[in-house]
Amino acid sequence: MGLFDKKDKRQKKESGITKYLEGYNKTNKSLASKITELFGGVTAIDDDLLEQLLVVLIQADVGVVTSEKIIEKLKQKIADDFLTRKDQCLEALAEVMSEVYDPDSVSDLEFTKGETKVIMMVGVNGSGKTTSISKIAKYYMNQGYTVGLIAADTFRAGAVDQLVRWAERLGIKCITGKENADPASVMVDGCRYFKENPVDIIIADTAGRLQNKKNLMNELSKMKRVTGREIEGAPHEIWLTIDATTGQNGLSQASQFIEATNITGVILTKMDGTSKGGIVLAIKDQFGLPVRFITYGEDIDSITEFWLEGYLQTVIEEA
């Protein structure tokens, strides 16, 4: 049974394969086409090919360490299984990428109708928190969940309005605080409101300014603490938005948030602005974090739940 026979039927059913591939094709095209180009001229599976492949991976933002790991494992597989054909080598590449991502280490997202779960969205400013919140809200509403928002970004003028406008368009409630109010107090107000008026999923926006690590840690842990006091186990998810166009620089900014709080997943944004789809593998390998959603445009439907097999399929299928 090949790698791509094991597609996750549940996800496929929920969102539709066409939608997945539409998203991935937009974002992953260049990594795929560079691999196609490389393998197009291949006459032998040798060290020279592997060296060129390493360069392609690094250029696609897979990161040096992760790219080297992939090439090392691929070399081993080629030797162990006596692979000589390029289609075998490509299949092996997808298998190795899957091993590096290690999908078994990623738990399924669990939202249940009638049970409130809280998602806190964090990330540097401009990385796409507010926009992604609206997209994710609509995504889950389409699946029949009820969603409410908390505008706990009280720092930036206009941030609250931005989220309120999205909520109005979606026809859902958004709890707000005053500008410069303590974000933790807005979290409390929001949780209390949604305890009285329950929804399945609460998504909270936070301020994205890059402070020093200690302040960031203090602020996030206070928000977490008060949220947990209001709703048991909350926040159930803390998602970090990473702007894919910022590449390795974005990863190092993201690492400040990862050190400051226990992030549970990544929303990889602006994939339409980059051809470097490899960042997905770097995030998982370097930070141990699964990519939960990718976004690829400014309109509200430009989002897809991350699906490893779909992603890998676009990497190798064209070649």
Ligand SMILES: Nc1nc2c(ncn2[C@@H]2O[C@H](COP(=O)(O)OP(=O)(O)OP(=O)(O)O)[C@@H](O)[C@H]2O)c(=O)[nH]1
């Ligand atoms: N092309 C493209 N633009 C995006 C995407 N996601 C967000 N944007 C744009 O990026 C800009 C910043 O997005 P926001 O959602 O406001 O980012 P934020 O993290 O909330 O920013 P702050 O509130 O300042 O911390 C906006 O102009 C969005 O329209 C995407 O997937 N693709």
Ligand SMILES: [Mg+2]
């Ligand atoms: Mg925002």
